Amino acid sequence: MHTSLAVGATAIMAGTLLSACGSSSSGTPTLNLYAYPEQNRPAIVQRCNQQAHGQYTIKLNILPRTADQQREQLVRRLAAGDHGMDILGLDVTWTAELAKAGWIREWTGANKQQAQNDALPAPLSTATIDGKLYAATNNTNVQLLWYRSDLVPKAPKTYNEMIAEATRLKQAGKPHYVGVTGAQYEGLVVWFNSVLAAAGGSILNKAGTKVELGAPAVTALETMHKFATSAAADPSLSNTMEDQARLAVEGGTAAMEINWPYVYASMATDKPDMLKHFKWAAIPGITGAGRATIGGENYAVSRYSDHPDQAFKAALCLRSPANQKFAAIKDGVPPTIESLYHDNTGLDASKPVDAKTNPSMATAYPMRDTILAEIKNAVARPVTATYQNVSTVTSATLSPPASINPTPTEQTLRAQIADALQSKGVLP
Amino acid sequence: MTSEERASSRENLQQPGRLGEGTVATAGPTAVQKPKVSEGRRSERKLAWMLCAPAAVVMVVVTIYPIVYSILLSFQRYDLRFPNQKAWIGLANYGAVLTNSFWWHAFAVTMIITVVSVAIELVLGMALALVMHRTLIGRGTIRTLALIPYGIVTVVAAFSWQYAWTPGTGYLAQLLPAGSAPLTQQAQAIAIIILAEIWKTTPFMALLLMAGLAIVPDELQKAAAMDGASTWQRFTRVTLPLMKPAILVALLFRVLDAVRVYDNIYILTNGANGTSSLSIITYHNLIGGLNLGIGSTMSVLMFITVVIIAAIFIKGFGTAAPGSDNQGRR
CATH class of the missing domain: 3.40.190.10 (Periplasmic binding protein-like II)
Structure with a gap:
């Protein structure tokens, strides 16, 4: 009795499952x-x-x-x-x-x-x-440099120019922060990848099998550290994601931001009066043009x-x-x-x-x-099977940006990424 | 099966084992003292074993396999993205995890959350239990109301905390100075996680303690009052000592739960800004990183942590501890 019931129930279940899956194989x-x-x-x-x-x-x-x-x-x-x-x-x-x-x-x-x-x-x-x-x-998608033309007459082309501009605005008692994605997440990796590319380097080699970094990475880390400790850095830089950077400009505390193009439509909706002074330019570099991350x-x-x-x-x-x-x-x-x-x-x-x-x-x-x-002119992020690991340890090592110490940080990063490539390391 | 489910199924396995030990230990000396166990008792005991057997077998079948499997995985290099590189590597995973700063950071965060939240829960839970115990009118209603937080699904409650503390959407975030986002700062985020845990589980603590309060005989209280003991003295000298077993059970349950804290953190921060607990870091390595080797190693280490804590409770607190010989005879 029990057995026949069980068999019956199984048959009904199997039938339902089959009909659920089977409908697609017959026609379209x-x-x-x-x-x-x-x-x-x-x-x-x-x-x-x-x-x-x-x-x-x-x-x-x-x-x-x-x-x-x-x-x-x-x-x-x-x-x-x-x-x-x-x-x-x-x-x-x-x-x-x-x-x-x-x-x-x-x-x-x-x-x-x-x-x-x-x-x-x-x-x-x-x-x-x-x-x-x-x-x-x-x-x-690529990030652009967005700036308020009523505060910044000419878009800076390098990080040094950008920091100088922020210092000038600060001395004049005007909004002077520059919003960048400095929180410990993927956005920090995007920032580092872009600055590193502008310095002529890359995180991994082309095949994605070996760590590159080296001297360009030290230059990139110096640039990020200089930015993070300058007048351009928002006090909450280490918690800034795309949206906080956008809101800082819309809210009037930041004069510039490095962000994705969605901020333009957002400005048009949130602060239509500011839109006519809201301009864009290519992201800044170190000595020449910057390179965006795809x-x-x-x-x-x-x-x-x-x-x-x-x-x-x-x-x-x-x-x-x-x-x-x-x-x-x-x-x-x-x-x-x-x-x-x-x-x-x-x-x-x-x-x-x-x-x-x-x-x-x-x-x-x-x-x-x-x-x-x-x-x-853009660069991709490392193309590797263990990108998730590489990205996680990179953002963990570089956070907060103000405590980057270029040469030792490059060495730590190199060791961490080498482990991550082998999927040997531990993810935070 | 998530790591948490696995961890909780382990705990399930462990509990009957512990209780079993107690039973055997009590039965042992009895058998020695009375070598001739009556026919009736013997058959009764046999019946008891047979009645327990199906449950024990099911428990073993559904928990032994995942436990053994995860222990085996912890000795392997096994990353789902590189199925071809699967290999036995001995204790290398344990070396990697135990020398890693992220792991110890998560360990410290977990211990802070456990100690602080359980301590506050114990005090609040005791206060709540006393109130519920003494209430004369609307007892049932008050007890039901007090249990509401515990009845709400943790994930749902965690989401409401998350929205409450997020600038722009939250009523609590609005009370803070403009521009502060507490969930993005390590110390503040951990404080919010602890707050959410306390809010959620204090009723559970209170319920367990109330059961303990119920076993304190009223005559003792009256006798102490007669002898001139103040309310505080009656509480510390009469109520607390008699409640000790109930307090230990409540503490043990809550500490083991708190060590495995997962859902609140997953929703509130998902481990960002150094707020990972052991469960969260295990999940990130196992599911996010697809690294079965490292993830299983972490699961096993968590299991060992839980076993050590349980052992400390049972051995360290002596005869009053749950599962010890005395409990049945009290």
Whole structure:
């Protein structure tokens, strides 16, 4: 009696499970897209589903809000060989990790060609591991120097000029802080990576196998330390993330900030009166031009996907020029396709451009030329399977920036990163 | 299974073991004194064993495997991102963890949280227990109200604390000088974590202590009062000594819980700015870093820490300790 009941229950359960999984294999395959929340992504998914004409249906699954939680969910499921994920929206820094672990598929043939077509080289380099392509770039990002032209007449080109400007403002009794991402998190690594690139160095070698640092790193650390102990540094520098830097300028305590382009739209909403004095320039360097660190998102196809062919096609649709333009104008994420930066047509190309009803790249992105110039000169963060470890120990070692002691800090950093590369070290 | 679940399942395993020891120890001398155990007693004892067996077997099956597996993992280099480099490396993981400053920092943070939060909880919990014990009207209502914080899901409560202390969204952050973000400063963040822990678990402490208060006979109190003992003297000389076993149980439970503190920190800071506890650093290495070797090593070390604390409680506090021989005879 009990046995037959149990068998019956098992059969019913199995039946439910089978029917739940089976529905996709019969007709149109359902492709599960996992990506971070972005306001107009559902609209793009819908457009692609219409264009697919029954070849596939993309189902959008939204990942948690914070980057760490997004990555955790993805890697945990990939490590378990989960077949329920097809297309993955990856932060540029995770692409190498997932590729080296063998969890995402290489792009080849016509798909590869299409993904590389007209793609800006710097974002593309984040998806290229050991000469092979593992993802299609969807959007990119670079920090710019934002400044109040009523306080700072001419944008500083180097850190020394920037510090001198802050000192002058302080003596004049005016807002003088410069917001940078100095808190102990990924933003500190971005800051260090940029300053290090401006000093002509890098954290790792090109193959991502060895620590580089050395003399350029000492110069970079000297620059960061000098900044952190100057009139330019906000007292809460060691707790400043993007948003605190933005609020410091909007709130009137900071005269400048090094931040992502979203601060422009935010200023337009929060403090419209300040917008006419809110200007942008390329980020400062040490002796010459600065070099920005690339951010953004890539689309990859999971190794455990049951429908890889359709998944590649769907990913290409999601990041097509038309959809990147849509996302750029609607959500403010910079595209990775170069020609879009010269595109002057409206969102609806058949109608005349109007900033309100039919915006174009030019109306939504007044700073697009500066962004493009920075992207062309930008650097990626280390491309290594253990990026998570490298980043964690880097931000832990460099925090707080005011207590950096260039030469010893470089040595500590070298030892910590060398351990992290071997995944030997302990994460905080 | 998260490290926390694993840790708690270990604790589960450990408790029946401890109680079992006590039972055997009591049974031993009895058997020696009375060599001829009656037929009825023997069959009763056999029945008791048989009734316990299924529970014991299930417990062993579901806890032994993960414990043994994580001990085995702790002797291996095993990073999920490099499945090909899996190898047995002896005690190297233990060397790496025990010489690492992040680990000892987390250890210190955990101990600070444990000592401070449990000490305050004990005082507040005792006060609350006395109030609840003495209340004449609306007893049930007051007890229910006092238990509300303990009934709220920790993660939900932690989120409400997090929003409350975040500038811009929080009513508590607004009370502070402008520009201060307490959750981004180490000392302040740890203080907030301790506050959240106290708010959450004081009712639990109070409940356990109230059970202890109930066993203090009223006649003793009256007799002491008759002899001229003041209220304070009656509390320290009569109530506390008689409650000692209940206090120790409450302290043991809370200390073991506090050593494994996880959910509040995960939501409030996730270990940023040097606020990692042992559970958080283990989680970061195991799940974030995908390093099964190092993560399991940390789990095992945490397990050992918990065992040592439990042993100190049981051995160090003598006969009044929970699980000791005397308890059953009191």
